[in-house]
Amino acid sequence: MKFNLFLNLLVLVCGVFSTPAAFAQDKHTISGYISSSANGEALNSAKIYVPSLNKGAITNNYGFYSLTLPSGIYEIEFRCTGLTTVKKTIDLSTENVTLNTELGLKDGEKVFEEVVVNGKKGDNVNSANLGQMELNIDQIKRLPAFMGEVDVIKTLQLLPGVSSVSEGGQGFYVRGGGPDQNLVLLDEGVVYNASHLFGFFSVFNSDAVRNVNLIKGGMPANYGGRLSSVLEVNMNEGNNKRFSVKGGLGAISSRLTLEGPLKKDRGSFIVSGRRTYIDVLAKAVISDTSPFAGSGYFFYDMNAKLNYKLGEKDRIFLSGYYGKDVFTFADRDGGFSADMPWGNGIAALRWNHVFNAKLFMNVTSTFSDYRFKFGSQQDEFRIEFLSGIQDYCTKVDFSYYPNDKHRVKWGANYIYHVFTPSSVSASQDTVVFNTGNAQQLFSHEEAIYLMDEFDLNDRLRINAGLRYTAFQHVGPFTRYIKGDISKPDTAIEYGAGDLIKFYHGLEPRLSFRYLTGEHSSIKGGYAYNYQFVHLTSLSAVSLPTDIWYPTTDIAKPQIGFQASLGYFQNFFSDKYEASVEVYYKGMNNIVEFKEGALPGDNVNDNTDNLMVFGKGWAYGVEFFFKKAVGKFTGWIGYTWAKTERKFPDLNNGEVFPAKYDRRHDLSIAATYMLNDHWTLSSTFIYATGNTLTLPTSWYVQDQNLLFNYGARNSTRMAPYHRLDFSATWYDKAYKTKTDPATGKEIEVKKRLRNNIAISVYNVYNRANPFFLYVDNDGDFFNGDFKLSVKQVSLFPIIPSVTWNFEF
Amino acid sequence: MEFRILSAAIASFVLLFSSCTKEVKIDIPGYKEQLVVDGSIREGEPPIILLSKSQNIYAPTDINAYLGSFVGDAVVTVSDGTNTVTLSKICTDDLPPGTEAYAEALFGMSIQELQQLPSPLCVYTSFDPTMFGQVGKTYTLTINHDGKTYTSTTTIYPPVVLDYLTWKPEANSSSIGYLYSFMTDNASTSDNFMWEMKKVSDPMFTKPFNPYFNDAFFNGLAFEFTIYNPLSFNDSTYAENERGYYKQGDTVLMRLSRMGKKEYNFFEKKINQVFSSGSPFATPINVPSNIEGGALGVWVGYSTYLDTVICQP
Missing domain, CATH: 2.60.40 (Immunoglobulin-like)
Structure with a gap:
């Protein structure tokens, strides 16, 4: 059946390819790039629109568009949110036209509110994208920021269907999926750990990010490898018009970004760095003579990107990210010290090639490296733990625009994974203990896909795709087969390149949009996904210690599907957008550690011997209401959801709620531009409390008080709610100068710009639960023994001020 | 073990950020x-x-x-x-x-x-x-x-005999020092231990902070290791800077008890629970009983190796 489906799709696409030949004499294509006139950066999701035909196209991630129209002369509009629309008359009577267009204001030109448009006007109703949310970095920067650090992921957590892991946490859950089920991409390189400081800050430096796109349902066929969502973060390309600097000085960190042309209008670069100074502040508190001297924490990260136009048809992009967190702890009195560095490194090289007006290609090679290390020393005893994952990926994607009704994509990708889930070394003085071999697992992952977004008629748009994925777990590898107490363990050795296990499968994807009126539509979608990487966590909260583990002969690939249906309605000329979406998600072969499992060393064992496998499901309904334009903008999102798990080997085989099962989740984000100088914004969150497992009873064994825990995740914390507020002051944007040509006084944009952002986190100082524990205090025999449930809260009201500048 | 250290290290770090801890009454079903x-x-x-x-x-x-x-x-x-x-x-x-x-x-x-x-x-x-x-x-x-x-x-199971157990003074102080022992581990057996210490005059042995260990790390190895003094922490005759050490002139008795794997599993998880209880960075651990029929607890058999040390150089 699957083969038939693939065949049908091929036939459909072959039909698509034959279409332009049949009508070649009647149609011509306009294609090119749309970029910003201020800095020359490509504009993705910009719109080219033909009012007379009510037809249009959208630029891809690289700013390329292609639109085939009947021969004729057209007035065409080029639009992008927040920029002035450009209208051009194009003659497509006799030939194809290549037209690169710049949108927006020239550097220094003054903006007039009335010509700035909402370039995405009506997109939420018209596009076939289901469950997709795009956020512009300027939107994100206007919202309150925790400790002054503008945070992409925390803003995403304000969207319906997206929940945070915990107070301040960076991990996010999309429609009941685990944090490992989100494919997080930075310029197409996979980010395995998107957080700093145990999750309180995102790895995405807001000064280096251009836009953020989240796909939480109806994943198109060009994406794969994860069950729940895709989070695409695109870095700025750098200003190719002039050299510029921007930065910020905050309460705990500072940023600096340099960008400029490599060669004007041909290429540009951007380098952006950020570092916290918690360690410097800690040094002021902890004297050199203190036993804790040497304890501290800092993180830094650096983004860099180069792009260059080799010609009209070729562009290359080289992007890189490197970030590291370092936590050190020293207790000289106790003879104990610990250090814990972790971080990501990502490099991506991309090549865009335009074959012709209708065919665009992108080739990407990426390298992703995530490492976590922990070392501790107690007197002469030293132990080190290392975990990590490296991905070497190459992919090619083609976009073909045969006519105004079809947008076809196909491509292939290949990833070579090297997993080091656990490598332990230990020594006492000069004796090195046997901690087993460092576990390394090697695998190949491949995929090919084909998809077509096409308009069956004026109302019905369909996006149909098929993805074939394959995965090979290969040697070298030692499989330890654990015997019970009565049987010895045995081992199977695999040599380098030996195939240990092969998995493959088809992933059908389908979504549709049906226009029910000029400003309303119904959308539906179905996506079937395989996932070959697993994130296993021992803790109740997400940590860098969580272990990435591949699919093996024991750990099967995660398989999931999601079906969703939504109604979208805009009001008052698309100024207000509203939607309601329902979804159901099923997941198989999801991974948890066995009850009581504690990965220690690698002596005659594999980590997956400690794992158990089960299934999960999630369903819910999401309501979203947004005001997209005007001085007052913002949104309200509400989600009702249920997320459950069932593992034969956990919780006595009974169904239990996922730890992030959240029945109600309400988010409100609002921004008001008071005047040219002040912008006010506020966010409010209300969410049902997380679940957790607490002891139901206590007992005494050998004078130790022990706890017996109840059903998994059977206790629920108090609800979480919080109000944040920010006020940002912008200096005067324009100055007056005399136009040498006319002698008149004109207003021009100032080169040096400043703003001061004042944020207040947790305005009403709510003590939200971070975790609960059972505390025991006193002594049985002194009569003052007491057990109580304690709630730990993290952040009280936190005001912060950040100064940002740009010139 | 490193996860336990890690969990404690992270927990202490996160608690630096915590604004408050308060007692709450919530429903804990399932007793x-x-x-x-x-x-x-x-x-x-x-x-x-x-x-x-x-x-x-x-x-x-x-x-x-x-x-x-x-x-x-x-x-x-x-x-x-x-x-x-x-x-x-x-x-x-x-x-x-x-x-x-x-x-x-x-x-x-x-x-x-x-x-x-x-x-x-x-x-x-x-x-x-x-x-x-x-x-x-x-x-x-x-x-x-x-x-x-x-x-x-x-x-x-048969007891495991230590090659030697001796006291050595610290380099900077001849009056205090650790015990040093040498163990030659049998590679063909899975060995699980509990160690305790007492002064000759004490009626009973005292357990250290974590008395349980096994040979997973050192199976088949021969090595010397140090043994701190668990008795010193509750003995007022030891000054603050002497805690953990044995004083010259002490006479102590060490007991090394060997046990089975299931029983060790109980004690290992028990210690993990005692150490990590309440930390959000640790999985709630139920201590696995070796009693059939739905009871909690343990039934354990020990063999005994005893060694007496007079703390003299």
């Missing part, structure tokens, strides 16, 4: 009362079984609640495969002569406190010498209580 078995049989010693019941997390925690949790109406038997003995109940109001110190250590109360309790505490034991622990034997425990039967088995 059910269970029998708790704390039973052991040591080489050359009689079996000792203490029975109690688990208590609701919100149940009163005063001394009466603690005393009320003990079970004195069970029928307990131990079998070595050949002989089966029904254990007798020995209570604190009628202790056999010479067992007072043992009772103090077992219950954590002085003999005076024990004798003043409103109701006596009882253990199940047998002074039948045929049921004293012997190396190589497997002992089956059977408990009948409230119409239910609980069973467990444990084996006493």
Whole structure:
């Protein structure tokens, strides 16, 4: 059946390819790039629109568009949110036209509110994208920021269907999926750990990010490898018009970004760095003579990107990210010290090639490296733990625009994974203990896909795709087969390149949009996904210690599907957008550690011997209401959801709620531009409390008080709610100068710009639960023994001020 | 083990950020009362079984609640495969002569406190010498209580002998030092241990912070290791900077007890729970009982290696 489906799709696409030949004499294509006139950066999701035909196209991630129209002369509009629309008359009577267009204001030109448009006007109703949310970095920067650090992921957590892991946490859950089920991409390189400081800050430096796109349902066929969502973060390309600097000085960190042309209008670069100074502040508190001297924490990260136009048809992009967190702890009195560095490194090289007006290609090679290390020393005893994952990926994607009704994509990708889930070394003085071999697992992952977004008629748009994925777990590898107490363990050795296990499968994807009126539509979608990487966590909260583990002969690939249906309605000329979406998600072969499992060393064992496998499901309904334009903008999102798990080997085989099962989740984000100088914004969150497992009873064994825990995740914390507020002051944007040509006084944009952002986190100082524990205090025999449930809260009201500048 | 250290390190770091900790009352569903078995049989010693019941997390925690949790109406038997003995109940109001110190250590109360309790505490034991622990034997425990039967088995494995145990002074102070021992581990056996220490004059051994270890790290290796002094932490004759050390002139007795894998698993998880209890960075760990029939606790057999050290250079 699957083969038939693939065949049908091929036939459909072959039909698509034959279409332009049949009508070649009647149609011509306009294609090119749309970029910003201020800095020359490509504009993705910009719109080219033909009012007379009510037809249009959208630029891809690289700013390329292609639109085939009947021969004729057209007035065409080029639009992008927040920029002035450009209208051009194009003659497509006799030939194809290549037209690169710049949108927006020239550097220094003054903006007039009335010509700035909402370039995405009506997109939420018209596009076939289901469950997709795009956020512009300027939107994100206007919202309150925790400790002054503008945070992409925390803003995403304000969207319906997206929940945070915990107070301040960076991990996010999309429609009941685990944090490992989100494919997080930075310029197409996979980010395995998107957080700093145990999750309180995102790895995405807001000064280096251009836009953020989240796909939480109806994943198109060009994406794969994860069950729940895709989070695409695109870095700025750098200003190719002039050299510029921007930065910020905050309460705990500072940023600096340099960008400029490599060669004007041909290429540009951007380098952006950020570092916290918690360690410097800690040094002021902890004297050199203190036993804790040497304890501290800092993180830094650096983004860099180069792009260059080799010609009209070729562009290359080289992007890189490197970030590291370092936590050190020293207790000289106790003879104990610990250090814990972790971080990501990502490099991506991309090549865009335009074959012709209708065919665009992108080739990407990426390298992703995530490492976590922990070392501790107690007197002469030293132990080190290392975990990590490296991905070497190459992919090619083609976009073909045969006519105004079809947008076809196909491509292939290949990833070579090297997993080091656990490598332990230990020594006492000069004796090195046997901690087993460092576990390394090697695998190949491949995929090919084909998809077509096409308009069956004026109302019905369909996006149909098929993805074939394959995965090979290969040697070298030692499989330890654990015997019970009565049987010895045995081992199977695999040599380098030996195939240990092969998995493959088809992933059908389908979504549709049906226009029910000029400003309303119904959308539906179905996506079937395989996932070959697993994130296993021992803790109740997400940590860098969580272990990435591949699919093996024991750990099967995660398989999931999601079906969703939504109604979208805009009001008052698309100024207000509203939607309601329902979804159901099923997941198989999801991974948890066995009850009581504690990965220690690698002596005659594999980590997956400690794992158990089960299934999960999630369903819910999401309501979203947004005001997209005007001085007052913002949104309200509400989600009702249920997320459950069932593992034969956990919780006595009974169904239990996922730890992030959240029945109600309400988010409100609002921004008001008071005047040219002040912008006010506020966010409010209300969410049902997380679940957790607490002891139901206590007992005494050998004078130790022990706890017996109840059903998994059977206790629920108090609800979480919080109000944040920010006020940002912008200096005067324009100055007056005399136009040498006319002698008149004109207003021009100032080169040096400043703003001061004042944020207040947790305005009403709510003590939200971070975790609960059972505390025991006193002594049985002194009569003052007491057990109580304690709630730990993290952040009280936190005001912060950040100064940002740009010139 | 490194996860435990890691968990503690991260927990302490996160707690630096915590704004407040307060007591809350929330519903914790799922309580059910269970029998708790704390039973052991040591080489050359009689079996000792203490029975109690688990208590609701919100149940009163005063001394009466603690005393009320003990079970004195069970029928307990131990079998070595050949002989089966029904254990007798020995209570604190009628202790056999010479067992007072043992009772103090077992219950954590002085003999005076024990004798003043409103109701006596009882253990199940047998002074039948045929049921004293012997190396190589497997002992089956059977408990009948409230119409239910609980069973467990444990084996006493041969003891492991240390190559030497000696005291060495610190480089910067000749009056204090650690004990140093050398172990040659048998690669063909899985060895699980508990170590304890006492002064010669002490009636009972004292357990260190974590008395349990196994040979997973050093299977088949021969190596020297240091042993800190767990006795010094509750002894006022040791100055603050002497804690953990043995003083020159001390005479101490070390006991190295070997046990089975399942029993070790109980104690390892128990220590993990004691260390990590309450941390959000640790999985809630139920301590895995080796008692069949739905009881909590452990039935463990120990062999004994004893070594005496006089702390002199």
